[in-house]
Amino acid sequence: MRNVNATEADLEYLRNEPPFPEKSSCIITCLLEKINIVQDNKFSKKGFIMIISPLLLTNTKKLEHMKSVGENCENEINHHEVSKCQLGNEITTCVYKYAPELHFKN
Numbered sequence: 001m002r003n004v005n006a007t008e009a010d011l012e013y014l015r016n017e018p019p020f021p022e023k024s025s026c027i028i029t030c031l032l033e034k035i036n037i038v039q040d041n042k043f044s045k046k047g048f049i050m051i052i053s054p055l056l057l058t059n060t061k062k063l064e065h066m067k068s069v070g071e072n073c074e075n076e077i078n079h080h081e082v083s084k085c086q087l088g089n090e091i092t093t094c095v096y097k098y099a100p101e102l103h104f105k106n
Helices: 008-015 022-034 045-056 060-077 084-098
Strands: none
Touching (some): 008 022, 045 060
16 A cells, blocks of 8 residues: 555445456555465466465365366456556456455445
8 A cells, every 4th residue: 555655445445346446456466466366467376366266175176166166267368468456457357257245245
């Protein structure tokens, strides 16, 4: 938040559907970098699977579904250049598209 001078109000946008305003998208990108879903300014399918796998170890069907989500998003997102902050919007939009169950709506 400090890097982009974001406020608490910028966090509120994250309760809505993407795309998010610039500062909110920057926050998402930063969080995704911290958990290795973003690596080298690209979506990391490997990072996505590593984060999601422990939650689904006992459910092979859901794990396979998440692997396909990762595959789809890797193909859709990483084929073109986007700004670092815009990447947060791209990833969130793609994951919600293929795995709407991950969208924790308020």
